[in-house]
Amino acid sequence: MDSAASEKSIIALDGWLKSPAGIYVREWEQACLDELTANIFGYNAVQVGMPQIDALAANRMPNKWQAATRMSNLDELALAAGNKQIAVALDFAELPFASQSLDLVVMPHVLEFAAEPHQVLREVERVLIPEGQVIICGFNPASLWGVRQGVRRITRSPYLPVAGEFISMPRMKDWLKLLNLGVTRSHFGCYAPPCRSTHWLNRFAFMENAGKRWWPYLGAVYMVHAVKRVKGMTLIGPAWNKKSASASQGVPATNRK
Template sequence: MSDRTIIDWPAWTASPAGRYVLDWEQEQLDRVVSNVFGYHALQLGLPQLDALRENRMPCRGLVLDAASAASAPYSVPGTHAHGMNGAFNGTAAGLAHERANGFHAASGGPALHAPAGRSTVWCDLLDLPFEAQSVDLIVMPHTLEFTSDPHRLLREAERVLMPEGQLLIVGFNSLSLWGARQSVAKLTGHPFLPASQDLIAFTRLKDWIKLLGFELERGRFGCYRPPLATDQWLGRYGFMEAAGDRWWPIFGAIYMVTAIKRVRGMRLIGPRKVKKAVLAPSLKAAATTPSPTRNKDS
C-alpha cells in the first residue's frame, strides 16, 4: 500500500470528472450485461455504480468489503445484509450475516444494502465465500485498483466462475492523459484519481487473464476528454469523444474488458437430437449366375 494521499472515492464520484466517468461506465455496462444470461451475477465493490442494473439474472448480488462499506450510498434502517437469497450455500449466507452484524455494530449505524432486486454480501474480496464454479457473471468496476493483491482477486474470480462464465473488468487506463496526470501527481502527493494502487495497463491485464485460462472476448475504451476538474472545461472538449474513438481508441481514460472462462477438454453441446432408427436391410442370398459349360474335349 502506498503512503501517498488517497482521494476519497465518494467525494470524487460526486465531482465533475467522477460523474463524467461513471456516466460512461454505466452506459457501457448496461449495454453489455443485458445480453449475459444465467442464474447468479456478482458485482465486486464500487457501490456508487449499479453495474447489474440491466441484467436479468434472478440472483444478483453486490459484494462489499470493509473498505467500500463506508462509501456505500444505500441504507436500510434496522436491517442487516444477507446472502444471495439463499441461492448459494448456507456457509456463504452465514458468513455474510456475521460480517454484516459486525460492521453494523462497529459503525453504530444502519446496515447498508444494494438497490432493489439485489442482495448485499459482506466479505473479504480476496476470500470470496462462494462455492467453486457457482457464478455466471462477475463485474469488477475498478476493484483491481483498490485491492492489495490483484492477482489473488483474479484467481478468486476464476475459481467461483462457472465454465463459460463471463468476467467484466473496468479500470483506469494508464496509457492515457488521465494515467499520465496520475503518474505525475504521485510525485507531488496530490493524485487526480482515487486509486489506492498503481493503475494497471490494459496490455498487462490481458496477460494476467490469459494466464488464468480466460479468453478475451472484447475490449472497449472511452472518456477521451482531458483530465479536467470542471464541467465547463470538460464540456469544451466534447468533440474529442468521437475523434478519440476513431483515431486513438487505446488512449481512452477508461477501459472495459470482457473475458470468458474456458475449460480445456470441455465442449458445450446443445440438446441431443434423436435420430430416426434406420431399419437393417433384409439379407438375401446373392443371385449366382451359372457358369458356362466347358467342352470336355476342349
C-alpha cells in the same frame, strides 16, 4: 499494499467519484455496462465494489448481489445497491460464494485498489461457472489522465486517487490469460483532457467520438470482457433420431437418388 492501505485507497476512490471527473467516468461506465450486460443470461450475478454505479441495472438475471467488505457503511450500501442483495466479505480476495456458482462478475475499479489483485482475480475465476463471464473496469495509464497522474510529483496535485496502481490493458489481458479467462471484447472511453471542472469536461465532449475513431486505445478508462474457458470441455448437441440415422446409413451416399 496491505489490507488497511487498500481500504484507505477505496475510501479515496469513493471521494474522487463525487468530483466532476468522477461523475464523468461514472456516466460513461454506466452506459457501457448497461450495453454489455443486457444480453448476458444466467441465474446469478455479482457486482464487486463501487456501488456508486449499478453495474447490473440492465441485466435480467433473477439473483443479483452487491459484494462489499466489512468496512463498508451498510446503510449507505443498501441504499445504493437498490434491488441487489448484499454479500459481505472480509475482503475481495475471499468472496462469500461457492465455487462455480456465478454466471457473471463485474468489477469496476477493484483490482487497481486491491491489496492482492492477483488473488482477487483468482477468486473470481473460482466462483465463475464454466463459460461464466467477467467484466473489469480500470484506469488506463496510457492516456492523458495517466500522463497527468504520472507527473503528480512535479505538480504536487494528483488528478486520480494516489493509492491506486493502474494496470495497463495488455497487462490485464496477460493476467486473464493465465487464468484461462479469454478476452472477448474491450472498450475505451473518457477521452477528454484531465480537466477539474464540469464546464471544461463538457466543452471537450466532442472528443468522445473523435477519440473512438482516431486514437481508440488512449481513453482514460477501459473495460475488459472475458469468458472462463475450461480445457477439455466440449459442447454436446441434440441427439440424432436413431431410425433416420440408421436408414440413411443403409444406402451408400453414391447410390442415393
